[in-house]
Amino acid sequence: MLYFIGLGISEKGLSIEALEILRRVDTVFLELYTSIIPDFKLDWLENMLGRKIRVVDREDLEERGGEDILREAKVADVALLTPGDPFIATTHIVLRIEAERRNIKTRIIHSSSIITAAFSSCGLQVYKMGRIVTITIPEPKVGYRPITPYLVLKENLERGLHTLFLLEIRAESGEFLTIPKALELLEDMDRRVGEESIVDDNTLVVGLARVGTPNEYIAAGSLSELKDIEFGPPPYSLIIPGVLHPIEEEALTTLFDCKLEVIEGWRERVKSVLKNT
Amino acid sequence: MLYFIGLGISEKGLSIEALEILRRVDTVFLELYTSIIPDFKLDWLENMLGRKIRVVDREDLEERGGEDILREAKVADVALLTPGDPFIATTHIVLRIEAERRNIKTRIIHSSSIITAAFSSCGLQVYKMGRIVTITIPEPKVGYRPITPYLVLKENLERGLHTLFLLEIRAESGEFLTIPKALELLEDMDRRVGEESIVDDNTLVVGLARVGTPNEYIAAGSLSELKDIEFGPPPYSLIIPGVLHPIEEEALTTLFDCKLEVIEGWRERVKSVLKNT
Numbered sequence: 001m002l003y004f005i006g007l008g009i010s011e012k013g014l015s016i017e018a019l020e021i022l023r024r025v026d027t028v029f030l031e032l033y034t035s036i037i038p039d040f041k042l043d044w045l046e047n048m049l050g051r052k053i054r055v056v057d058r059e060d061l062e063e064r065g066g067e068d069i070l071r072e073a074k075v076a077d078v079a080l081l082t083p084g085d086p087f088i089a090t091t092h093i094v095l096r097i098e099a100e101r102r103n104i105k106t107r108i109i110h111s112s113s114i115i116t117a118a119f120s121s122c123g124l125q126v127y128k129m130g131r132i133v134t135i136t137i138p139e140p141k142v143g144y145r146p147i148t149p150y151l152v153l154k155e156n157l158e159r160g161l162h163t164l165f166l167l168e169i170r171a172e173s174g175e176f177l178t179i180p181k182a183l184e185l186l187e188d189m190d191r192r193v194g195e196e197s198i199v200d201d202n203t204l205v206v207g208l209a210r211v212g213t214p215n216e217y218i219a220a221g222s223l224s225e226l227k228d229i230e231f232g233p234p235p236y237s238l239i240i241p242g243v244l245h246p247i248e249e250e251a252l253t254t255l256f257d258c259k260l261e262v263i264e265g266w267r268e269r270v271k272s273v274l275k276n277t
Numbered sequence: 278m279l280y281f282i283g284l285g286i287s288e289k290g291l292s293i294e295a296l297e298i299l300r301r302v303d304t305v306f307l308e309l310y311t312s313i314i315p316d317f318k319l320d321w322l323e324n325m326l327g328r329k330i331r332v333v334d335r336e337d338l339e340e341r342g343g344e345d346i347l348r349e350a351k352v353a354d355v356a357l358l359t360p361g362d363p364f365i366a367t368t369h370i371v372l373r374i375e376a377e378r379r380n381i382k383t384r385i386i387h388s389s390s391i392i393t394a395a396f397s398s399c400g401l402q403v404y405k406m407g408r409i410v411t412i413t414i415p416e417p418k419v420g421y422r423p424i425t426p427y428l429v430l431k432e433n434l435e436r437g438l439h440t441l442f443l444l445e446i447r448a449e450s451g452e453f454l455t456i457p458k459a460l461e462l463l464e465d466m467d468r469r470v471g472e473e474s475i476v477d478d479n480t481l482v483v484g485l486a487r488v489g490t491p492n493e494y495i496a497a498g499s500l501s502e503l504k505d506i507e508f509g510p511p512p513y514s515l516i517i518p519g520v521l522h523p524i525e526e527e528a529l530t531t532l533f534d535c536k537l538e539v540i541e542g543w544r545e546r547v548k549s550v551l552k553n554t
Contacts, residue, residue: 008292009387016296017289085389087397093524096400097531110286110394110489112362112387115403120364121385123373126392127411131438132404155436161408212387247370254374 001025002073002099004086006111009212011039018109019049026076028053029069031061033171034091035083036235038213053081058172066095073104085113117211118164118237122218123251124206128242129164130156135182135238136168137175150189150199153240157198158275160243167236176234179207180227183238187223198273199223199240204266206239206252207231220258243270278302279350279376281363283388286489288316295386296326303353305330306346308338310448311368312360313512315490330358335449343372350381362390394488395441395514399495400528401483405519406441407433412459412515413445414452427466427476430517434475435552437520444513453511456484457504460515464500475550476500476517481543483516483529484508497535520547 003025005018014022022028030042030053046053060066072078080092086108087093099106119126133152138145149165156163165186169176177185183205190199201224209217209231219229241248244267252258280302282295291299299305307319307330323330337343349355357369363385364370376383396403410429415422426442433440442463446453454462460482467476478501486494486508496506518525521544529535 006389010292010294012294012297013292013387015285015287015290015292015389017287019293020289085393085397087400088393088403093400093528097524097527100531107491108394108398108489110290110389110397112283112292112389113393115393116362116365116390117385117387120362120387123364123370126365127409129406130408131436132406134404159408159432212385214384247374250374251370254377 001077001105001107002069003079003107003109004092004096005079005081005109006085007037007040007081007083008111009037009084009114009117010112011037011213013037013111013212015109015111018111021109022049022079024077025079027072027078028081029056029078030054030081031056032083033058036169036171037083038210038215038233061095062091065098069095070099070102070104073099074102085110088113088115112212114166114211114235114237115164118208118239119162121211121216122206122208122220122239123255124162124239124241124248125245128160128162130159130161130242132164132166134166134168135177135185137170137177138185145188145192147189147193150186150193153186154198154273157242157270157273160270160274162242163240165238165240167234167238169235177236179209179229179231179236179238182236183223183227198269202262202265204241204262206241208237208239209233210235211237218256220252220256222262241266243274278354278382278384279346280356280384280386281369281373282356282358282386283362284314284317284358284360285388286314286361286391286394287389288314288490290314290388290489292386292388295388298386299326299356301354302356304349304355305358306333306355307331307358308333309360310335313446313448314360315487315492315510338372339368342375346372347376347379347381350376351379362387365390365392389489391443391488391512391514392441395485395516396439398488398493399483399485399497399516400532401439401516401518401525402522405437405439407436407438407519409441409443411443411445412454412462414447414454415462422465422469424466424470427463427470430463431475431550434519434547434550437547437551439519440517442515442517444511444515446512454513456486456506456508456513456515459513460500460504475546479539479542481518481539483518485514485516486510487512488514495533497529497533499539518543520551
């Protein structure tokens, strides 16, 4: 049996069921390269479980196809711990498919994920979430500057939907994209597309750092305001809202001191982008 | 201080951090009317925490505005437990806003949510999720049959995105919408709109019951195949996929024995719905 177990988005995000399983399986593997969990310490988890954990890296899972894990899961009960909710990082589904092909049973133990937590933590409704998109760290050598995040935002706004941007983080090398830098990239994409601007100084933005942890920091305001904020360490995400319900507007003003005039300005601009479909 | 704590989607879905907080706060409230957690028992939780829990209902929270909770949180540490990830049910944000207005600090302890778990449990990529929509229990007396779920599906498909349908459940009265009934309703909406059909016997559908629990049941196949399946007790959800990546197709065939010809047929139909935007 092979369990895929989510570590969640904060240090102690494992569920009670996950703990029970981790205490009884034969081997516990863990990967921490697909994301970063603030303050998470391997020592702490090993002490709590009273057992050793085997750390696997990208090479083990992607180049060697998780062969060690599969071989062990064929004859014993094995758990693989991953940040967030399992399979939100898309690399692990291949391992699950291969396990099932070899007649190894699999089960998923879910946990919190930034995808729902980003919305619930800032008072925006997840039912108005459009397509999610990642803003990647620029590769100056490649010379190719993708505009996908801008295009996804535009499509979502045309339907009045909120856009969640995940900011790339390379856990292995310690590189990450900051919120001000991501906002700059979005502005640059907007300029390059050259249509009527949707990302500029007056765009309403919610910036989220370390969601779900005791040191969570969230700010809501105009893009120019957010560019001057020091959000502290990663991980980060951004939301650019679509059509806001009055209660969502209240959440942004009450919980994060977002200025009403920024919201009102944005409300008018979203109206002009909305497509009557 | 007022903690909003997610119970997650399964019996033992509470996180380690949630447990620590629940053991030290002065009062614990719990609502179970916004969703159903299979096999969750209040007794079990009270025994594990070694304390009593106060159950609140819709009237307490929505008509009386959670006044009891707010008054207590003004002078003590209080936790409110809710199914899934807090605030995914949209009713509780009002309570958080009111708390902050009264200078009561709030914090959210996240947990698993059907929204990400539905995708990760069936091998579909959450990055291709379009707008989410709920299919509600029909109200024959009202005479109004909404077509919103169909319209959302169509918009998502035009962009190649997957659609997650949540099937309404009324925890208080025990009423719920089954998967076969929801599929019938979608077919009926499709017929009433009268455009080129997208929901009929050959539509590719993933049906999910009790996601994240030990008794999870997932089936993937044509709508006509899924209509004949007995999914067992609720909660339920459905996904109608958009453009599938080869690995997503492999997940559906390997993990759920989905027939390749159903996937291939659907692939062609999605192509014809795709809008070049």
